[in-house]
Amino acid sequence: MADATQQSFIRKIKMDRIITSYSHLHDNKVIVNGRLIFYQENILKFADFVKTVFKQEQIVYPRFYKMDAISKLGFLAVELVLKEQTIDGYDRDTVGVVLCNSSSSLETDIAHNDTIKDRTAYFPSPSVFVYTLPNIVIGEVCIKNKIKGENAFLISESFNGRLLCDYVDELFNSKRVDACLCGWVEVLGNNCNALMVLVENQDDEKVNKSPGFNPVIFNEENLNFIMKHN
Secondary structure: OHHHHHHHHHHHHHHOEEEEEEEEEEOOEEEEOOEEEEEOOOOOOHHHHHHHHHHHOOOOOHHHHHOOHHHHHHHHHHHHHHHHOOOOOOOHHHEEEEEEEOOOOHHHHHHHHHHHOOHHHOOOOHHHHOOOOOOHHHHHHHHHHOOOOOEEEEEOOOOOHHHHHHHHHHHHHOOOOOEEEEEEEEEEOOEEEEEEEEEEEOOOOOOOOOOOOOOEEOOHHHHHHHHHHO
């Protein structure tokens, strides 16, 4: 009986956690809360894709142009989420960021290696080197949104909804966050895929549900569904 009660309590904790907004950027399209807000078939380069979306959304942030590829993608994914559902009601010390991908900062590592591999023309770029860690994208997101809570960048061979859910659930259960941005941010060459969700407690009085989107339970199944069907 005790075990059954404990399982019911754990299930209830997880059911109280919801996705209140999400964005998905891939294959030259951008989907926010189920709505296609951008698609342009003839864009061949990742740099052109993110720049076009950035301008379409009328985001004003000069620092964007200095970022590396993964930081630009993660930054855009977060901005699109927070346009629909703000975190203004939260102490920024209680907002977390948990991201994941499979290639770490390989895209920038390759660019950095290109500046040092020729010993006769050895000229490492500080502006490139500073981005040779995957968690720098979290830093860019936190700087823009003044987020000061728990953060982590996880590495997985492929998109792993369970890994993200388990990690974020633990942050909530241990009271280290009241809200959390989490997702997958991958860039390699001109291929990109970013899924970003905002996770909040369903019964939190700070939750002001965005119009036109019905929040869904934060769990592995829903994360996988959004990734595969958007």
